[in-house]
Amino acid sequence: MEYVIIVIGAVLIKNILLAEYLGCCPFMGTSKKMNTAVGMGLAVIFVLTAATAVTYPIHHHIFTRFGLEYLQTITFILVIAALVQFVEMFLKKAIPALYQSLGIFLPLITTNCAVLGVAILCIRRDYSFIESIVFAFSSAAGFTLALVLLAGIRERLIISDVPKPLQGTAIGLITGGLMALAFFGFSGVDGSLNALVQQ
Amino acid sequence: MLITTTVFLLLLGMVAGIALAIASRVFYVWEDPTVLEITDALPGANCGGCGFAGCSAAAAAIAEGQAPCDMCVAGGFEVTRAIGKIMGQAVGEKEPEIAMTTCNFGLYEADSIYSYNGASDCNAAVMLYGGSKLCPIGCIGLGSCVKVCQFGAVAIGDDMLPVFNPERCVACGACVEACPKDIISLTSATIRIIGEYTTEECTAPCQRSCPTGIDIPGYIREVQNGNFEEGIRIIKEKCPLPLICGRICPAPCELACRRNLVDDAVGINSLKRFLADYEMTTGKYVNPYKCVDSGHKTAVIGGGAEGLTVAYYLARLGHQPTIFEAKPKLGGILRYVISEDRIPPGVLDHEIEGILEMGVEAQTSKTMGLDFTLGSLFDDGYDTIIVTTGGFDSRKILRPGGGVAAHVPDTFLMLDFLALETLGKPVEVGEHVVIVDSGKMALDVARSCRRLGAKKVTIVSNRSIDELPEELAERDALSAEGIDVRSSTVIAALEGVSDSLTRAVFEEHRPRDNEPVQSETIEVDTIIVASGRLPELVFTSVANEEQPDSNQEACLWQTVDIFRTLPRGGDNGVFSTPEKGRVSDSSAVVKSILSGRRIVRGIQMCFSGEPITPVAHLAAETDDILTVTEVQQVDVSERQNAPIRVAEAGTENNWGQSEAIPGLDESASRREAERCLACGLICYKKAM
Numbered sequence: 071m072e073y074v075i076i077v078i079g080a081v082l083i084k085n086i087l088l089a090e091y092l093g094c095c096p097f098m099g100t101s102k103k104m105n106t107a108v109g110m111g112l113a114v115i116f117v118l119t120a121a122t123a124v125t126y127p128i129h130h131h132i133f134t135r136f137g138l139e140y141l142q143t144i145t146f147i148l149v150i151a152a153l154v155q156f157v158e159m160f161l162k163k164a165i166p167a168l169y170q171s172l173g174i175f176l177p178l179i180t181t182n183c184a185v186l187g188v189a190i191l192c193i194r195r196d197y198s199f200i201e202s203i204v205f206a207f208s209s210a211a212g213f214t215l216a217l218v219l220l221a222g223i224r225e226r227l228i229i230s231d232v233p234k235p236l237q238g239t240a241i242g243l244i245t246g247g248l249m250a251l252a253f254f255g256f257s258g259v260d261g262s263l264n265a266l267v268q269q
Numbered sequence: 270m271l272i273t274t275t276v277f278l279l280l281l282g283m284v285a286g287i288a289l290a291i292a293s294r295v296f297y298v299w300e301d302p303t304v305l306e307i308t309d310a311l312p313g314a315n316c317g318g319c320g321f322a323g324c325s326a327a328a329a330a331i332a333e334g335q336a337p338c339d340m341c342v343a344g345g346f347e348v349t350r351a352i353g354k355i356m357g358q359a360v361g362e363k364e365p366e367i368a369m370t371t372c373n374f375g376l377y378e379a380d381s382i383y384s385y386n387g388a389s390d391c392n393a394a395v396m397l398y399g400g401s402k403l404c405p406i407g408c409i410g411l412g413s414c415v416k417v418c419q420f421g422a423v424a425i426g427d428d429m430l431p432v433f434n435p436e437r438c439v440a441c442g443a444c445v446e447a448c449p450k451d452i453i454s455l456t457s458a459t460i461r462i463i464g465e466y467t468t469e470e471c472t473a474p475c476q477r478s479c480p481t482g483i484d485i486p487g488y489i490r491e492v493q494n495g496n497f498e499e500g501i502r503i504i505k506e507k508c509p510l511p512l513i514c515g516r517i518c519p520a521p522c523e524l525a526c527r528r529n530l531v532d533d534a535v536g537i538n539s540l541k542r543f544l545a546d547y548e549m550t551t552g553k554y555v556n557p558y559k560c561v562d563s564g565h566k567t568a569v570i571g572g573g574a575e576g577l578t579v580a581y582y583l584a585r586l587g588h589q590p591t592i593f594e595a596k597p598k599l600g601g602i603l604r605y606v607i608s609e610d611r612i613p614p615g616v617l618d619h620e621i622e623g624i625l626e627m628g629v630e631a632q633t634s635k636t637m638g639l640d641f642t643l644g645s646l647f648d649d650g651y652d653t654i655i656v657t658t659g660g661f662d663s664r665k666i667l668r669p670g671g672g673v674a675a676h677v678p679d680t681f682l683m684l685d686f687l688a689l690e691t692l693g694k695p696v697e698v699g700e701h702v703v704i705v706d707s708g709k710m711a712l713d714v715a716r717s718c719r720r721l722g723a724k725k726v727t728i729v730s731n732r733s734i735d736e737l738p739e740e741l742a743e744r745d746a747l748s749a750e751g752i753d754v755r756s757s758t759v760i761a762a763l764e765g766v767s768d769s770l771t772r773a774v775f776e777e778h779r780p781r782d783n784e785p786v787q788s789e790t791i792e793v794d795t796i797i798v799a800s801g802r803l804p805e806l807v808f809t810s811v812a813n814e815e816q817p818d819s820n821q822e823a824c825l826w827q828t829v830d831i832f833r834t835l836p837r838g839g840d841n842g843v844f845s846t847p848e849k850g851r852v853s854d855s856s857a858v859v860k861s862i863l864s865g866r867r868i869v870r871g872i873q874m875c876f877s878g879e880p881i882t883p884v885a886h887l888a889a890e891t892d893d894i895l896t897v898t899e900v901q902q903v904d905v906s907e908r909q910n911a912p913i914r915v916a917e918a919g920t921e922n923n924w925g926q927s928e929a930i931p932g933l934d935e936s937a938s939r940r941e942a943e944r945c946l947a948c949g950l951i952c953y954k955k956a957m
Contacts, residue, residue: 138277145281152285156292163296228416229390 071267073204076197079260080208086184087216088250089257090191093184097217098242100175107221111214113175115207118185120157121150122206125189126199146189154180184213216253220246303355304332310351311341314419318342318441331356342366343420343439364560366440366457368423368433370448371471372408373486374952375428379407390416395449404895404951406452406471414444414453458557461506462582463870466888473948474896475522475537477888481863483507485522485537492540492942500544501555508862509581510574512549512620513603515542515932517611518859527948530900533908536933536941543938549616554623560587565876568593568651570637573601574858575805576657577624578865584628586873591630591651593641599631603858611930643678644767647810647826653875654808654826655868677763677806679770680796683714690717699794700724703773705760705844706799707732712740714797715752723795727753729760731778731842759842760796761788763806764827770794778842798844805864806843807831807872830881831871895950902955909933909941 086092093114100110125146133139158176161169179185188209192202223245232241307328314324319340321327330336331352338358339349380403385394391413394400400409410429422437423444431444431453445453451469466472466482475485484503491500504511518538526534548555565588569580572594583590598604599621603612625631635641637656646654679699683706686696695717702723704711707730715726730737734756741747741754761776773793777786807829828843855861874881888894911931933941946953 136273136277138273141274141277144278148278148281148285152289155289159289159292159296162298166298229388229393231389 072201075260075263075267076201076205077208077211078263080205081212081215082253082256083260085212085216085253086188086209087213088246088253090187092187093182093213094246096178096182097220097246098239100178101217101220101224101242104218104221104225107217108214110175110178111210111217113179114182114184114213115210117150117154117157117176117179117182118188118210118213119203119207121153121185122189122192122202124149124153126192126202129193130199142190142193143186146186150185150189151180184209216249220249223249301329301332304328306355307331307352310344310348310355312344312348314343314441316343316419316439316441316443318439318443342441345439364457364459364558365435366455366460367435367438368414368440368442368444368453369456370408370431370452370454371949372404372406372430372452373471373947373949374407375426375430376401376410377429378955379404379952392449400450404471404949406450406469406950407952408452409450413447413449417443417447419443458506459560459586459873462557462585462866463873465870465884467884468886468888468891468894470888471949472888474525474527475535475948477894478525479507479522480857480859481507481866482889483522483541486945486947488544489535489537489540489942489945490947492544492938493945495939497544497547498555501548502557504541504544505555505557507866508859509578509624510603510620510858510862511541511545512616513574513612514538514859514862515545516616516930517607519857527897527900527946527953528903528944530898531903532905535944535946536908536910539909539911539933540938540942542932543935546932547935549619554626556623556627557585559585559628562589563587563876565589565653566651567591567653567655567872568646570654570656571601571658572596572599572631572633573657574603574861575855575865575868576601576655577621577629578862579655579657579868580629581624581627582866582869583872584624586869588653588872588876589628589630591632593635593637594631594633595636597634599633602855642768643765643808643826647767652810653829653872655872656806656808657865657868658805677770677796678765678768679794680763680798683710683797683799686714686717686797695721696795697721698723701791701793702726702795702797703760703793704728704797704799705842706730706797707737707741708799709738709740710799712747712752716750718795718797719751725751725753727755727791729755729758729775731757731759733757760844761842762828762830763796763843764790764811764825766825770796776842796844800844805831805868807868807875809875829871829875831868831875897951897953900946900953903946903953904956906944908944909937911937 080086084090087094087097096110096114100106128145128149129139129142133142133145138145154176158169161176188206191209192205195205197205220242224242227241227245236244304325305328308325311324311328319327319336319342321330321336324341327336327340331338331340338353338356341348341352381401382398382403383401385397385401387393387397389411391400391409391411394409394411399405400407402409408430410425410431412423412425412431414431415423415425419441420437420439422434422439423431424434426432440455440457442455445455447453452471454470466477473486476482479485484507488500488503491497491503501511508514515538518541520538522537523534526537528534563586567583567588567590569576569583569590569592572580572592576592576594577599580590580592592599594601596605600617604614604617637643643654681696683704689696698718698721700723702715702718702725704714704718704726706714706728711728711730715728718726728741730741734742737754737756744754747754755775757778758775759778760773762774763770764772764774770793772790773796774788774790776788779786808826809829811825811827830843855864871881911933
């Protein structure tokens with residue numbers, strides 16, 4: 071049941087884009103077209119899950135053991151960047167088809183704040199390894215959901231009569247803000263769910 | 270703490286670095302460096318105009334040799350040259366293309382069936398009865414083309430019509446794909462020269478009725494704007510003889526002019542003459558973009574209106590033409606038949622000079638059959654020979670020194686054959702003689718041929734067996750005599766070596782239909798035809814497949830059926846009669862120009878390896894085209910006419926160097942151009 075609460079919490083209530091405000095640059099940059107948004111979303115799911123799976127053991131087996139917690143941020147950035155490079159090479163060799171479809175998005179995510187943010191959140195919230203993986207995956211799913219929703223809206227915005235000063239990124243940001251407001255409607259759902267579980 | 274941090278990060282960096290180094294070896298994928306180089310050279314717009322999924326896919330195709338170096342439509346010549354350098358190939362400059370629509374009346378001017386107030390996109394608007402305009406091929410004007418253009422080359426103007434910027438347009442074709450009305454097309458001077466108007470584009474009544482299809486509203490608009498050179502350029506895309514046409518054209522366009530419904534037709538031809546005279550007074554020729562040499566060398570037999578047209582457009586397309594003219598000067602009927610009052614020799618000379626300047630060679634006082642033959646032309650390196658002896662030499666057969674020499678090797682008119690036999694100097698016939706005729710005379714000739722030594726005679730008729738005369742219908746008796754009769758058959762093409770005929774392609778006769786029919790190639794030595802005129806033929810050399818090295822000795826040739834480009838097909842036999850569309854109608858100069866232009870279309874398709882097919886949905890050939898039968902809100906205005914000079918009494922045709930009918934001056938021309946209603950299919954300029 072905790073997993074369900076983690077998933078619902080990460081996807082809807084504390085959506086990494088709309089509630090935590092992490093990863094806003096691809097949210098604007100890759101939401102103009104549905105195809106790009108879907109490709110970016112899949113790449114984020116892939117990288118976020120893998121990055122958390124690598125950073126978690128580093129924190130719990132190296133940092134806590136040697137008292138190096140203060141190196142968390144810089145190490146995670148380095149590790150995630152190396153990991154993405156490695157994954158890119160691996161995909162190119164092993165699964166060229168997947169590389170072709172995710173290829174141009176992978177370098178974009180290398181230093182994405184959403185990836186680093188989720189890895190650090192997992193540590194802060196004291197999740198177990200499995201919980202971390204579930205949290206990372208569902209955060210990325212939440213990212214993808216928000217991105218695809220915005221792409222759908224922006225594709226329609228293109229043919230709408232938008233006032234000239236607001237065209238392009240401006241209307242995109244306004245739309246993103248309205249989406250965030252809408253997602254606030256989910257806040258408190260996790261509390262009720264917790265209460266339900268405890269009963 | 271500092272030391273721990275440094276050591277830890279150093280270690281981490283080393284571990285990551287070594288792991289990545291090993292990984293890059295383990296997971297190494299070989300990539301063609303030329304692909305990367307070409308990808309860098311390409312513009313990276315990923316417009317898809319080349320037909321590949323993005324620039325890297327195109328680069329891979331170029332590197333593998335599956336696509337030409339000039340396939341990038343977006344980058345222009347600079348990119349082509351860069352790619353050519355990487356690939357080590359020489360590249361030629363490509364003719365610029367640009368996207369265009371034919372719609373000229375915007376949303377507020379055109380008749381509409383409802384007023385649209387929905388999503389601002391053509392695709393959305395088109396869902397409601399195909400858009401708000403009454404005209405089915407009218408521009409919606411909501412700019413779907415503007416949104417897809419990667420190069421900022423399209424904008425919607427104040428009149429709600431797309432404006433294409435030729436400086437920026439790279440002809441990637443994105444807007445062509447995006448337009449829900451399918452009214453954007455890529456166009457270039459070549460496409461316009463060999464093109465014909467179809468029902469899918471907007472044409473004015475005058476444009477459709479012009480035999481050669483000059484963009485009449487286009488050049489009249491340029492007269493209004495004062496861009497006279499641009500006007501001349503528009504005319505020359507369809508008619509290389511504007512000085513001549515402006516003087517002697519019967520102007521069927523003026524009969525079709527919508528102004529006739531109000532007052533008098535616009536003086537379309539006088540305006541053409543004004544532009545042509547303007548060009549003549551500037552002394553500089555306005556010539557369209559010329560393609561690079563294609564490597565073809567062509568010979569045009571006959572320097573009349575048709576031959577000049579063919580040569581001009583062949584030169585324009587880079588096919589290096591040479592005109593061979595039997596008379597001492599070029600011009601044909603224009604020079605030797607039409608009165609000097611109507612075409613002063615100076616005007617004609619100026620017109621011909623302009624055609625020669627385009628890159629046309631001319632050899633005068635050279636008669637085919639006397640001074641040169643088909644074989645000698647092929648030996649001189651010409652790969653295509655076009656016979657355009659048109660209106661003048663209606664029989665196209667010459668008799669030097671009592672014998673008979675034909676343009677078409679080993680082909681004789683039945684009349685000559687019989688006359689020479691009577692004279693006691695019979696034609697030497699080969700082993701297999703083919704007689705193209707349906708009459709009783711065919712049998713007499715067939716028997717003569719047998720007497721003269723032919724082993725086999727075949728009578729070919731396009732009629733069915735039931736329509737043949739009784740004598741020819743008795744096949745069994747005739748085949749005993751060595752005479753074969755083939756009904757419902759035509760000769761569709763000829764093949765030969767140097768100056769002799771070797772084979773003919775027999776096809777089932779089909780009067781109109783352009784579907785392929787069964788054909789059979791048969792060895793033939795002599796052909797005798799009954800019809801009074803031989804068709805205009807185009808001979809092209811073919812590679813000798815059996816003995817590729819023997820081309821030096823004798824050239825193999827075959828005829829090209831350029832008449833397949835004719836609308837409504839015409840008859841499919843090369844020897845069928847003029848009524849069946851096998852010979853050009855030379856009743857007016859503009860009709861000769863049309864046939865010249867169509868011959869060039871056939872040759873261009875033949876050179877580019879496309880099958881020669883007729884144009885579908887031709888606007889000039891259908892009555893099923895949208896038009897209007899009455900006009901409203903058009904003010905009456907008087908036609909500007911040039912005064913006709915009358916010879917004074919007592920003098921004999923005495924206007925010296927000047928012409929019988931002078932042209933309009935500039936102010937009169939502009940006034941006349943203002944009368945134009947700038948018609949489209951159903952739109953026309955209404956008074957406010």
